[in-house]
Amino acid sequence: MKPIDFPQSTKVLQKPEDMFDADCKPLPVWSDGKQCVSCWRPTFKERVRILFAGKVWLGVNAGYSQPPVYITGEMPFVTPPFFARVRLWLEDVWDNAKEAAKAVRNAAKQRDKRIHFVCGFLISLVVGFFLPILGLFAGSVAGAIKEWWDSKGHGTVELMDFLFTCFGAVAALIPSFILHSIIW
Secondary structure (H helix, E strand, O other), X not given: OEEEOOOOOOEEEOOOOOOOOOOOOOEEEEEOOOOEEEEEEOXXXXXXXXXXXXXXXXXXXXXXXXXXXXXXXXXXXXXXXXXXXXXXXXXHHHHHHHHXXXXXXXXXXXXXXXXXXXXXXXXXXXXXXXXXXXXXXXXXXXXXXXXXXXXXXXXXXXXXXXXXXXXXXXXXXXXHHHHHXXXX
């Protein structure tokens, strides 16, 4: 997760001088003298992991005990006006879309993902020759079955593998419709 700045932040906490951890970055916070509130944005991969695992872990670098802390998905400040909330939501959607596009772009450089794409395309095209929508379904189910097989200890389970198989199945949809209409 990455700490992000937010409109209510009142100061920025710096890394302690005696800390040598390179991952420790400045932290924008809002403080009223009784509590500090920071805002964190999970990466695309962390969002998927939270969605499916339903867990968030909190680590506090503080001696032998933990000070009182809380984690919430709700903004702890006064609710902003409706249009401001819509704007923030649209910004989040835009940021998530950019992050997802970047993750897909990086994954597309991997040979394994290209193989998944081609397999999804071919399965969808062959089955779609007879019934195009069934081809789309068959390509997607093949990707799910492959990931299920990997989960049984035969490989590495990756969401991107499944997605690239589905992308291939979707890409074969138009050629399947064309072939189906020409032949039948």
